[in-house]
Amino acid sequence: MKIVIHLLFLLAGVSAFAQIEEAKLRQHIKTLSADSLNGRGTGSEGEKMAASYIISQFKKIKLQPKGESNGFFQAFPFKGGMHGTGTEGTGHNIIGYIDNEASYTVIIGAHYDHLGLGENGNSLDANPQGKIHNGADDNASGTAGLIELARYFQKNKKKEKYNFLFISFSGEELGLFGSKYFTEHPTIDLQKVNYMINLDMVGRLDPATKALAVSGTGTSNVWETELKKITTELKIKTDSAGIGPSDHSSFYLKNIPVLHFFTGAHSDYHKPSDDWQKINYSGEKRVLELIIKLIEDLDGTPRLAFLPTKNKSLSSSRSFKVTMGIMPSYTSSEEGLTVDGVTDGKPAQKAGIQAGDVIVQMGELTIKDIQAYMDALGKFQKGQ
DSSP states (O other): OHHHHHHHHHHHHTTTTTTOOHHHHHHHHHHHTOGGGTTOBTTSHHHHHHHHHHHHHHHHHTOEEOSSTTSSEEEEEEEOSGGGOSOEEEEEEEEEEEOOSOSSEEEEEEEOOBOTTTOSSOOOSSSOTTOOOOOIIIIIIHHHHHHHHHHHHHHSSSOOSSEEEEEEEOOSTTTSHHHHHHHHSOSSOGGGEEEEEEEOSOSOOOTTTOEEEEEOTTSSTTHHHHHHHSOOSSEEEEEOOSOOSSTHHHHHTTTOOEEEEEOOOOTTTTSTTOOGGGOOHHHHHHHHHHHHHHHHHHTTSOOOOOOOOOOOOOGGGSOOSOOOOEEEOSSOOSSSEEEEEEOTTSHHHHTTOOTTOEEOEETTEEOOSHHHHHHHHTTOOTTO
C-alpha cells in the first residue's frame, strides 16, 4: 500500500518537480564549496566570489534585482570574531525578485557565508586556524536550494498568486548580521510579506532515517496541518519555536510566520571536512520538492496569520563554564540527547562518547531532550 501511495504521489508531482535537478544542485554546491573560495568568510574575497556566482545564476534565471541602487547587492556592516568583538567589515546580501503582480510576497532565504579559514572561533576542529572550511552542507546546500527554487518558480508555467523574494544572506555565522540588517532595512514592504521559508543545512539527509527537521510550525496555525497533508517518504519532525540559530529568527521577530528546514547535524559540522562529495543530492532534491508542494498547496489561500511562540533559549545566549564538545541531533525522536558528532580533543571525545550515543543522565540530572541538556550544562563547574 505504501508503494502505491508513493507512486501516485510521484505521478501527480512529476510535472511540478521536473525542474529540480540533482546535476544543478551538485554544480552549485561544488562551486560554492571549492577551495578557491577559502571558506566564504563574511566580507572576504571568497564571499565576493560566491556572491558573483549567485548573482550570475539569478541573472540566468532572470530574477529582478531587489537590492540597493537597482542591483542585487545589499551591503551591511559587521564585526568579526566571537560575538561581534572583532574588526569591522562589510558583508553583502544578494536579493532577487519575481513580480507576479500580487498583493503579498513569499520570502525564501538561505545564508551563503561560512567560517573562512577558521579564524573567528566558530570552528569545531581541534586546530582550525588556516584551514579552509568549505561549508558544503553549511550552507552551500541551502544556497543551491534557493537558486533552484528560484529557477522553478520563475520557469514553471503557473503564475502563482504571490510574488517571491529570494535572499542569500551573509554574516549568518557571525550572528545573523545579514538577515537582521535586511529586516531593519527591507527592500520591500514587510507588511506585505506572507511568510518566510529558510534553508540551512539541507544537504545531508540520512538515507536510513530520512529525518527532516522543520522549525517554526507554531508561527502560523496552518503549518502543522499543511505539512501533514503532504504525502512524502521524509520523516518530518516539527518544532513550534519561531526562534532558532538561523536567519528565520530575524523575520519571526518582525511578526512574520516562518519555517526553517534542516536535515540534521553531522560529524563534519563546522569542520574543514564539510565537503561537496558528502552531500546527499537526491535527498536534497526531495526536500526541495516538499517545499514546492507546500508553497503550491498554500497558493491562493488567505494571508497567513502570525502567532507568537514559546521560544527556547539559544545556546549562544547562555554563559557556560564547561563544554562537552558534542553536536546534538535535532532530528532524533528518541528520549534523551542523541549525539550526532564529537569534537576532537574535547571531554566527550576523551571519555569515549561517539556519534549515535544517547545521553540520558548527567550526574543526578535526567536528560530527556536538548533543552534539558542545555539546562544541565549550565549547572556544572570546570573539574566536575
